[in-house]
Amino acid sequence: MEKVGLKHRPTFLENYINPAFQAGFIKVLYPEKPNHPRQKYLLTTKGLALYNEIEKNTGRFIGNKIE
Numbered sequence: 001m002e003k004v005g006l007k008h009r010p011t012f013l014e015n016y017i018n019p020a021f022q023a024g025f026i027k028v029l030y031p032e033k034p035n036h037p038r039q040k041y042l043l044t045t046k047g048l049a050l051y052n053e054i055e056k057n058t059g060r061f062i063g064n065k066i067e
Helices: 009-022 045-058
Strands: 026-028 041-043
Touching (some): 009 026, 041 045
Antiparallel strands (some): 026 041
8 A cells, every 4th residue: 555655445445456356466365264364465377467567568666576
């Protein structure tokens, strides 16, 4: 949220996380336990392809990339 300058979590979920999840760009680490204390969002193969395309076209590194 901080990276895109947002502070209101419900808006962030509604405008960014939920659409990305529904489009198949992200997934959760523990899908069977949505409130797991170590829950994280991960890029899917489709999401990583989009990320790489954006990075290639803009020449900008976005966020934290773990290889």
